[in-house]
Amino acid sequence: MSTTPPVPPVAEPEKTAHPRALEPVTLVVTVLLSVLGAVIGLVLITTLGIAPNTSVIGALIAMLIGRISFAALAKMRDPHRQNLVQSAISGSTFAAANSLVTPIAVPFLLGRPGLVWPMLGGAVIGLAVDSWVLYRVFDSKLLPASAAWPAGIAAAETIKAGDEGGRKAKLLGVSAVVGFVGSLFKLPTSAAGVAFLGNIWALLMFGVGLLVAQYAPGVLDVDLAANYVPHGVMIGAGLVALVQAVLMLRDRRDRRDHEAEREGGDAAPGEGTDAAYRGDRFDAGERTVDTRRLRRGLLEGLALFLVGAMLIALMGGVYSDMGGLGLAGWVLLAGVAALIHQLIVGLAAMHSGWFPAFAVTLIFLILGLVLGIPMVPLALLVGYAASTGPAFADVGFDFKAGWLLRKGAVPWHPYEMAGRRQQYIAQLVGFAVAILVVVIAWKPFFEDGRVPPVAQVYVDTIKAGLTDTHALAMMGLWAIPGALIQFFGGSSRQMGVLLATGLLVATPQAGWLVLIALAARVAYSRYRRRAAAAASELAAKEAQLEADNDLALVGAGLVAGSSLNDVSQIYKAV
Template identity: 85%
Template sequence: MSDTTPAAADTAQARSHPRALEPVTLILTVVLSVLGAVIGLVLITTLGIAPNTSVIGALIAMLIGRLSFAALARMRDPHRQNLVQSAISGSTFAAANSLVTPIAVPFLLGEPGLVWPMLGGAVVGLLVDSWVLYRVFDSKLLPASAAWPAGIAAAETIKAGDEGGRKARLLGISAVVGFVGSLFKLPMSAAGVAFLGNIWALLMFGVGLLVAQYAPGLLDTDLSANYVPHGVMIGAGLVALVQAVLMMRDRKSSRETTPPGQAADVFDEANRTVDRGRLRRGLLEGLVLFVAGALLIALMGGVVSEMSGWGLVGWVLLAGAAALVHQLIVGLAAMHSGWFPAFAVTLIFLILGLVLGIPMVPLALLVGYAASTGPAFADVGFDFKAGWLLRKGALPWHPYEMAGRRQQYIAQLVGFAVAVVVVMIAWKPFFADGRVPPVAQVYVDTIKAGLTDTHALTMMVLWAIPGALIQFFGGSSRQMGVLLATGLLVATPQAGWLVLAALAVRVAYSRWKARGGGDAPDEANAQPDADNDLALVGAGLVAGSSLNDVSQIYKAV
């Protein structure tokens, strides 16, 4: 095992970042992307889950790198491993969440002829989704320094494999705990993210999980049936969008990034690589492209014949805005908690469409289009976070970071392309066999049932008020309202207790370190030392949980 860390290797001399399209890397990327897409399709259509396969990709790439055969030894490079894990996780989420779930909606609605138009729209949604994240990652809205828990898990796995020693042992033990806990149906990833993110945001996430678990029994009411979580998310989401707009509106000349050749030569967590101008342009570009994609779906899917002229214009604008809002809300939730409530946020737009009286087929296409965005946005953020952590020691840092991020994006596009091909081949036999994503069936059942009264709208408007207030007073950096709503919507049993217990351990361990506990060298380094240990434990728990999710493939085949 080499004692040279990725950071030390990069610091030794300035070098170019490995390319995603190098023959060996590309071949391995395509092969593992096929594996990821198949795993995603099988699990989403049988168990209703889409596992994070980035850790699996990292482990396989590390094992291949240990081979001394021909050019395979080049995969020992942590940055090549990062490219491969980016592609396999991208192909998994693309196939499961962004492609097969949207096309299942028109199929289950009895409109198989709309599957191909919906697939075309979903591909547009997927590509724009990833493009927007590539443009705005490491901005004030979506900083690289935020949690992005699955990204930390992938990066720590790669670094532990390269460095070995205490770090590998701590990560390995934590991964075993995460895996074994998951075997007993405990949501260990929830505990893992509590070691990694903003304490206030995760506290609200844990509170939301506990309320969702115990409120039905204590209050004798079904929160979801009364649309309480949806209302809280609407209020919090609207305030979060206003906060995002305010970030973009600031046109002050002060720089948020440091020009190359100055301090950007050395990594600094406070030095963001995307300023407000690029954030503003990236989101506006995304809105325009999403609207264009909605127009394409309208033309291919026959929405033109279902709606009047002004109705068509309204549908296109609503679909484009829904896609952008959906990706931002899902992305913010994933950034802090590692969980993205894509199903519930899509359901909000579905109910809005019912309230507006949108006909059945156009509504199904709108729901499918919104559902195609968000998960890939979050997944690309996880992978960029992993790369950002692996590249911190490079000199000069800024150009290496930007080059590495570009290569990761290219690797993601390869994974997406593989996912599209796999879905094009597999959807007919899967659907013919009755294997469709459970969430798609819920969307279709809701569309068919319609709204019999104004109860849903009234409850969502009512509960939007506390959601908006919590988000407003918590501020954009904590996303407390969005995370509370995420906990209410996820509603995973026992997850709230694990989150709060992990937060308690985190606070206690940090204080113990600050008082000179363990081997902290001095008071100044006590907190960074505690943060490093906690990050390894959290990453291991997330990695172990992800490994268990992927292992569930045996139940589905």
């Protein structure tokens, strides 16, 4: 079953140019909402330990601004401008909360405030490279636009419902109310929403992992986290996922197609296209990024991460603790860890909407302890790895939203690539605002004792160290089933990574909501298909499309309602 609602593109007038992110009105709205997003992210991550997805908030505010018939504000009625604004506000939220504040809190809590500024410089580099790599490789075989990216669907459906109204708006609105009310009663309704949007097999394993994490301590009297079971499963699944990704980079058929296309002189328009591109209209089966660009993007990312690691090492004085060979090893480990961290977090977010950044960072922390890395270099390594991943996933969500909104453009491909570029620029504006907010606010926040809880966990783990080889042995043991599940599930399902994500997230009741939503999704689809099958095969296919659209709206509404509740929690923190 498709992971993206295959809505036939609505005919639109021929597009000439996508709205620009740096247009005066759009830029002013973007900056103001980015400040709001950064403040929300900073406050909530340092008090409640959460970083809410504010893209829906940004889309709603942009819609309201567009209803103001004053001067140029009416331009904000354009869904594509609203997409630019929601991209920026979500980017500023996750950048401030996850990519910047959390890393710099590690040296501060370790009693080394002098390392905060070098760590902030490294975190900015990690954030910049994180978003650049996703921009380069989004809609490739590794990270296809047709995959779930659930928060992106929620943002797109919110914008479309506000633009079109009617039944779609009502269904989305009712679902959002259900999601919001459920969240008020501490139910993880976003998990149910994701189950209506993502790959069924991947989400089935996600739900199983959530249930095992919830009931294993009581039923089996086993503390999974204390025995490093989730971490081991993620290590095994992650290693296999990386091998699968490397195999994608060696796709010889794609290379032959590209060479044949060059010889024939019939290259597709736009950058990063592959041989599958034909015509001017949207085709869900086509990729805008070929294997060559995917390979180049990942190699560029690795090189830039290594440069960033070298700069952190020089600014943070790693050489004085480790010497020449130790410095080289630290730089290599930090660069590779940053790349692996972003890919694992990105793959998990792409399928499930959840990214286990904390747990994956903890894996590298434990690896550093096993290798005997001194305390300060280890803290910088952990902070650098933690700066990558969340922004990578968030940019993917926003690009997914834009991809859905731009389906009806004619000609589609150049408009899609131009829109994606403008979204990236809007994200950079949001990141710049987040950096400025963090530079101003980190010291008074930290001095007031308001630090991200996960950073405290990292520091406590660094100080405690490893007293025996229990952690290493358990992670090695449980890496085996994680690797096997990921291998047999294949790269398109990411079953091992999603099982580990469920084990690591361990949100109470989320597993039941995921499985119930999956059952409802399958039952509704079969009902609609069978009801129409008596008429004709074409009617059955159309019924399946309509069922997928309805389910996407329900899922998007649940995710949007849950996000609204997360943002509303700021009243508890101020």
